[in-house]
Structures are given as C-alpha cells and as structure tokens.
Amino acid sequence: MTTTATSGQAPPAATQGLPRPRTFDEVPGWFYRTDLILFDWFLSRQRDREHRGDLLEMGAYMGKSAVLMGGYLNAPEERFTVCDLFDDPEAAPDKANEREMERSYSTLTRRAFEANYLSFHDELPVIMQAPTSVVPDEVADGSCRFVHVDASHLYEHVHGDIAAARDVLAPEGLVVLDDYRSDHTPGVACATWQAVLESGLRPVCVSSHKFYGTWGEPRPWQDALHAELRARGKCWLQWQEVAGQRLLLVGARKADPPSLPVSRHAPPAAATAAASGKPAPRAAAARRLAADLLPPVMTRALRRARR
Numbered sequence: 001m002t003t004t005a006t007s008g009q010a011p012p013a014a015t016q017g018l019p020r021p022r023t024f025d026e027v028p029g030w031f032y033r034t035d036l037i038l039f040d041w042f043l044s045r046q047r048d049r050e051h052r053g054d055l056l057e058m059g060a061y062m063g064k065s066a067v068l069m070g071g072y073l074n075a076p077e078e079r080f081t082v083c084d085l086f087d088d089p090e091a092a093p094d095k096a097n098e099r100e101m102e103r104s105y106s107t108l109t110r111r112a113f114e115a116n117y118l119s120f121h122d123e124l125p126v127i128m129q130a131p132t133s134v135v136p137d138e139v140a141d142g143s144c145r146f147v148h149v150d151a152s153h154l155y156e157h158v159h160g161d162i163a164a165a166r167d168v169l170a171p172e173g174l175v176v177l178d179d180y181r182s183d184h185t186p187g188v189a190c191a192t193w194q195a196v197l198e199s200g201l202r203p204v205c206v207s208s209h210k211f212y213g214t215w216g217e218p219r220p221w222q223d224a225l226h227a228e229l230r231a232r233g234k235c236w237l238q239w240q241e242v243a244g245q246r247l248l249l250v251g252a253r254k255a256d257p258p259s260l261p262v263s264r265h266a267p268p269a270a271a272t273a274a275a276s277g278k279p280a281p282r283a284a285a286a287r288r289l290a291a292d293l294l295p296p297v298m299t300r301a302l303r304r305a306r307r
C-alpha cells in the first residue's frame with residue numbers, strides 16, 4: 001500500500017491533452033444546489049469568524065467538491081488534503097471495496113483530478129493516493145476545521161472514516177457525510193447514525209444528500225443557519241428531533257446559488273457571470289427569448305429540465 005503525497009503546481013505535461021473544464025458545472029461529479037449553498041455558508045462562516053485549520057476530503061473522484069473546497073483556504077498556513085485511491089483500485093483494502101471501485105469509478109484517473117483542479121486553482125492540494133485508512137497516520141489530530149467524508153460507501157470503511165474525522169477535527173470543526181440516506185448506501189446510513197448514538201456526533205443539518213455534524217456545540221451553527229436561510233428566502237426549512245438531537249432539514253434547490261469557482265479556461269463573459277453566481281449573459285438572453293416565444297407549457301418543461 002503506497003501513500004504518495006504531493007502538493008504544489010503539477011508539471012504542465014502531467015495534465016496535457018486532458019479535457020479542461022470551462023465551468024464548475026463541467027467538472028464531473030455529484031454536487032447539488034442545496035449542498036453548494038451549505039458548503040459555501042459553513043466555510044464562509046468559518047472564514048468570517050476566523051476559525052483557522054486545515055481542510056480534508058476523503059474521496060475526491062474528479063475533483064468537483066475539492067475544487068469548491070479549495071476556494072476556502074483562508075491563510076497561507078492552512079492546508080487542504082485529499083485522500084483517494086484514484087486509478088489504483090488494487091490498493092483497496094478489501095474485495096468489496098475493489099468491486100465498488102470497478103463498478104462506480106472505473107474511468108477515474110489521478111491525472112484527470114489534477115487537470116480539473118488546476119483549471120480552477122494555482123496549486124494542487126496535498127494528495128494522498130491511498131485508502132482512507134491511512135488518514136489517522138498522515139493527518140494530525142485536531143488539525144482540521146472541515147472534513148468531507150465521501151470515499152467508500154461501505155459500512156466498515158465509512159465507520160473508520162467517521163472515527164478518523166473525529167480525531168483530526170478541532171473541537172468546533174464540521175464533518176460532512178455524503179450519501180447518508182441514499183437507497184444504494186445503507187452502510188453510510190448505519191455508520192452515520194451509529195456515530196450519533198454512540199460517539200457523540202451531533203447533527204447540525206441535513207440535505208437530501210449530505211449530513212452536516214460536529215463533535216462540538218451544534219446550536220450556534222443551527223440558529224445562525226436557520227436565520228440566514230430564512231432571510232434569503234426560497235429555502236425549505238424544518239426542525240426535527242432524532243433520538244433527542246435537534247437537526248435542521250434544508251432544501252434549497254430553488255435558492256440562488258453562491259458564487260462558483262471560476263475556471264481559467266472560461267470565456268470572459270462566463271467567468272464574470274460565474275463569479276456573480278448568475279448565468280452568462282448570452283445564455284440568459286437566449287433563455288429570456290425562448291420564454292417569450294415558446295408556449296407556456298414548453299417553457300415550463302424547459303425550466304424543469306434545466307433544474
């Protein structure tokens with residue numbers, strides 16, 4: 001099992017010939033509007049409140065969430081580490097994980113991750129190409145303020161990843177658990193709620209796809225998030241209690257998106273629009289024209305398809 005940690009700018013040859021995403025939407029991966037808003041809100045609040053610490057992602061795939069997180073390093077001493085097997089499925093710790101890799105990520109390469117990341121940022125994060133079981137040895141206890149757990153979705157691994165997240169997080173740090181309730185990931189659901197019931201993980205909020213929690217005090221996060229999203233509007237919010245723990249349910253797919261990372265390959269108009277979170281002018285004009293000319297039933301169908 002090998003761990004290769006690198007950071008800094010990749011040599012140009014390493015990413016030559018690979019597709020170069022012109023927008024954040026073009027980076028392959030899974031990231032929905034509600035979670036864009038929540039990542040932006042939590043990471044911006046850490047910045048505004050001067051919470052210092054490193055960022056860690058377990059499971060980076062082609063870099064979509066990493067590209068986003070990489071925009072929230074707030075001080076030169078802060079470090080962003082990603083851990084992924086990339087194109088080394090044989091390094092998977094067991095057969096079930098190896099099968100998971102072959103089934104779901106067979107076209108993944110580390111070079112594609114690097115090319116995507118460098119389209120948006122000047123420097124690569126620290127990359128650990130290894131199973132996430134190396135995290136406790138490689139990442140210092142208490143060093144992180146934000147951890148995204150999105151690697152293997154099998155129970156045994158997620159259980160270990162959550163334990164690792166607890167150790168590397170500072171007391172006020174946040175952990176985000178991907179796919180905590182999807183129909184194909186019962187292992188993540190089990191590991192998530194087990195951590196709540198047995199290891200002191202406290203829910204802050206949940207979206208359809210991700211669970212946001214802390215081993216610190218969740219109430220200040222919850223109250224501020226609720227107030228902010230209510231004021232922004234277009235968000236569905238509901239308080240619930242699960243096993244005596246308060247959590248906020250959030251649906252924000254109709255809310256305005258945050259500013260998205262801007263690709264160095266973006267055409268100038270798209271770059272300006274992406275930075276402002278608005279569609280590029282030509283696309284917006286075309287949409288307005290279509291809305292004026294098409295019958296309402298088609299306009300509604302187009303809007304639904306776009307959503």
Ligand SMILES: C[S@@+](CC[C@H](N)C(=O)[O-])C[C@H]1O[C@@H](n2cnc3c(N)ncnc32)[C@H](O)[C@@H]1O
Nearest residue numbers: 029059060061064065084085131132150151152
């Ligand atoms: C769902 S994808 C990550 C998606 C990414 N966070 C995003 O939002 O675009 C899961 C990733 O976990 C990696 N992975 C699976 N099992 C792993 C393990 N045991 N250790 C490290 N990485 C693993 C896969 O290579 C894949 O890239």
